[in-house]
Amino acid sequence: MAAGARRGPYICGIDAGMDVVTGKWKSLILWELHNYGTRRFGELRRGLPGVSEKMLAQHLREMEEDGLLDRKIYREVPPRVEYSLTPHGISLNEALRALGSWGQQRVKRLAAEGSLIEVSPPA
Amino acid sequence: MAAGARRGPYICGIDAGMDVVTGKWKSLILWELHNYGTRRFGELRRGLPGVSEKMLAQHLREMEEDGLLDRKIYREVPPRVEYSLTPHGISLNEALRALGSWGQQRVKRLAAEGSLIEVSPPA
DNA sequence: CTCCATACTTTCGAAAAGGTGAGTACCGCA
DNA sequence: TGCGGTACTCACCTTTTCGAAAGTATGGAG
Numbered sequence: 001m002a003a004g005a006r007r008g009p010y011i012c013g014i015d016a017g018m019d020v021v022t023g024k025w026k027s028l029i030l031w032e033l034h035n036y037g038t039r040r041f042g043e044l045r046r047g048l049p050g051v052s053e054k055m056l057a058q059h060l061r062e063m064e065e066d067g068l069l070d071r072k073i074y075r076e077v078p079p080r081v082e083y084s085l086t087p088h089g090i091s092l093n094e095a096l097r098a099l100g101s102w103g104q105q106r107v108k109r110l111a112a113e114g115s116l117i118e119v120s121p122p123a
Numbered sequence: 124m125a126a127g128a129r130r131g132p133y134i135c136g137i138d139a140g141m142d143v144v145t146g147k148w149k150s151l152i153l154w155e156l157h158n159y160g161t162r163r164f165g166e167l168r169r170g171l172p173g174v175s176e177k178m179l180a181q182h183l184r185e186m187e188e189d190g191l192l193d194r195k196i197y198r199e200v201p202p203r204v205e206y207s208l209t210p211h212g213i214s215l216n217e218a219l220r221a222l223g224s225w226g227q228q229r230v231k232r233l234a235a236e237g238s239l240i241e242v243s244p245p246a
Numbered sequence: 247c248t249c250c251a252t253a254c255t256t257t258c259g260a261a262a263a264g265g266t267g268a269g270t271a272c273c274g275c276a
Numbered sequence: 277t278g279c280g281g282t283a284c285t286c287a288c289c290t291t292t293t294c295g296a297a298a299g300t301a302t303g304g305a306g
Contacts, residue, residue: 010230011151012151012154012223013223013224013225013226013227013230014151014222014223014226015150015151015154016227016229017225018144018150018222018226020229024293027135027138027141028134028138031134031138041253041254042253050295052297053253054255054256054294054295054296055293055295058294076303077301077303078250078251078252078253078302078303078304079252079253080252081252081254092225094221095221095222096137096221096222097221098217098219098221099136099137099219100140101218102136102215102218103135103136103137103138103142104136104139106139106140106143107133107139147264163282163283164282164283164284165281175264177285177286178264178265180283180284180285199272199273199282200271200272200281201272201280201281201282202271202272202281202284203282203283204283204284
């Protein structure tokens with residue numbers, strides 16, 4: 001889905017909204033930039049435990065194409081690139097806030113159920 | 124991600140919320156059940172143009188496991204199965220409403236930009 | 247002249263997701 | 277006796293996604 005197959009015909013708004021967030025790390029990138037405002041490539045990499053450089057770069061490029069974030073290049077050595085949310089990215093994050101709350105409640109439910117199971121006597 | 128690898132450790136709420144919606148047709152299933160209240164398997168299949176029976180069944184199972192929808196079996200011939208949203212599914216749909224609005228606005232933007240490009244002289 | 251740091255890109259391969267088409271079970275209908 | 281309609285499941289294959297590791301470019305420090 002390298003920015004060519006995307007922007008497909010959408011069936012509803014949720015469909016269109018999901019399109020720009022699907023990707024293993026995209027919602028976390030959004031979250032990270034929301035929290036820090038501006039982050040460098042390496043900072044994002046260290047902030048997303050487990051992400052590969054390839055996926056991070058690829059996701060960042062797609063999100064830039066989707067108008068979610070800005071990429072500011074400082075022509076220094078060693079190179080420096082800073083990422084930050086555009087107004088569209090900010091509004092997307094706000095639109096995801098309700099989903100975030102729902103997810104937190106889900107985590108709580110799972111923890112509550114889990115404790116009933118996992119705390120069963122180990123021996 | 125067949126219901127075993129899921130429920131992984133989540134980094135934030137959005138992460139946890141996204142988990143239950145990732146899947147090519149899940150958000151559309153949610154949308155369909157939200158609009159119709161109750162739908163049979165075949166109705167869902169016809170309502171989601173392009174979905175395969177395998178994926179529809181698989182997604183419905185996962186969403187049932189995630190507590191998003193109810194499955195009601197009528198032991199008739201030919202068989203009848205009705206799907207509907209649980210309270211959790213309903214609240215998830217509400218949580219996705221903001222994303223849906225965002226997506227609609229994005230579609231409008233893309234249409235506006237697209238018309239400027241695609242209407243360029245064909246010959 | 248080599249190493250370091252940064253921000254990537256590229257290549258290869260594995261894993262996951264998704265699609266295709268067939269098969270199953272059941273009963274009423276012709 | 278065979279067909280239709282429903283709601284699946286299963287085996288197999290293709291497509292997409294993701295990861296690991298190496299390579300690229302640059303200039304300053306040593």
